[in-house]
Amino acid sequence: MRKLAEIEDLSGLVRTALGPGCRAVAVDRLRGGSKKGVYRVRVDGAPLGSVIVYSWAEAENFWPAERGTDSADPFAPASGLAPFLAARRSLDGLGVRVPRIFLADGGRLRHRADVAVVEDVSEDTLEALFASDPARAAAALRDLATVTDRMHRHRVARYGRVDLLERGGTASGVSCEQLVLDRALRDLGEASERDRRIAAVHGRLRDRLHGLAALVTPRAEHGLIHGELGPDHVLVDAAGHAVLIDVEGLMHFDVEWEHVFLRLRFGAHYPVLSRPGLDPRRLDLYALALHLSLVAGPLRLLDGDFPDRDTMLRIVEHNLTEALALLPRRP
The missing domain is CATH 3.30.200.20 (Phosphorylase Kinase; domain 1)
Known part of the structure; x- marks a missing residue:
């Protein structure tokens, strides 16, 4: 207990x-x-x-x-x-x-x-305001776009979580794209062990990940990203400003990783947050990797006693469908 x-x-x-x-x-x-x-x-x-x-x-x-x-x-x-x-x-x-x-x-x-x-900023998240007060939500979304621009333009040469970099540490790996690929392959393995639908196309998903990663070229600078910036992690204060919460994972990384998450979580509202100049090859790799992460992670969480199981299962089903949809069609 x-x-x-x-x-x-x-x-x-x-x-x-x-x-x-x-x-x-x-x-x-x-x-x-x-x-x-x-x-x-x-x-x-x-x-x-x-x-x-x-x-x-x-x-x-x-x-x-x-x-x-x-x-x-x-x-x-x-x-x-x-x-x-x-x-x-x-x-x-x-x-x-x-x-x-x-x-x-x-x-x-x-x-x-x-x-x-x-x-205690507010009892309503931006996600709730999209339904209950669309005008207020729209203004806060525009403010959030300004906030994310400010973060993403804060470029540094090193990538990694800010607490590690603040202590003078160095992040693991050789590049953001290699870290994403390695993690996606681990997530694919875990998901395959827990879901037969992923297991049935394990080889195709693995080959797709390697193929997408091979197209990504090196990069020297990285922006500041929240890492899990959905509308449930944004509150709106009395002045209408976006307030970020659950910030422990803040890191310098490829901003494309943030954008695939924003696109997934904000859905029809994402165009306000979208920006030109993103690397399409990184977006392709990171989108598939994110979907696999959001299959493997919730399934791993459900090995324990997390109480809101229905929500986790819905996340799994949605992202499993999206991951399979990113496989090339067979001739």
Whole structure:
């Protein structure tokens, strides 16, 4: 049985963050968190009506442990207070809106795990606003386009997660495209073991990945990308600005990786975010790799006890269909 946080676990933490007169009156664990717990804590006795608490407790991580994980791999699981704070520093430096921090504790003095108490920007994500308030969503989407432009134009020679680069480390691999290919081949192998439809075309998918990778030419600069920038990872503040959340995976990488994810997750809204000058060969390779990742990853997560199983299965089915559709037709 997982021990998730309850009101008595978070009351003292929130009081420390907001002042001695503050009292927690309700706690809700928000849906969707698979690597950390995300809690909305409603309070009395403070200027704010609520805050968000991030908890990186081991019990909050639903992903099965992976053997031999290389922490220098940009695609290694990104979780914890340190990558969160490094990502915020990088985004703050570019003027990108992220929730304000009221308290961050990596010493486990106030809680059994690393925690952060942050601004509760809004109860609605951009994804929800597309349905409930299209005009407000459209304005926020335009603001998000400005934000992603600013990030993607921030070019550096090295690729890798910002927390690693900030410490002076060097990312694994020889290039972004080779990392993507290697990961896609691993994902293909895992997916084939779990789904007979992928297994039936394993050889064709493998050959397609190698063929697409062979067409990609070297690159010397890399932009700053969120890594999982869907409309569920964007909040909208009272001024209508896009606010990025779940930023722990922030990294310098090929911006085409971000764009294939944006295209997938934003769907009909993607044209606002699309930009000229992207490398079509990278887009082709990265699109197939992303679909395979979004088959293998959710299936791996479902090996455990992640509660929202139906959502994961829908992700698997959609991306499996898309991956198969990218195979060349046989003569």
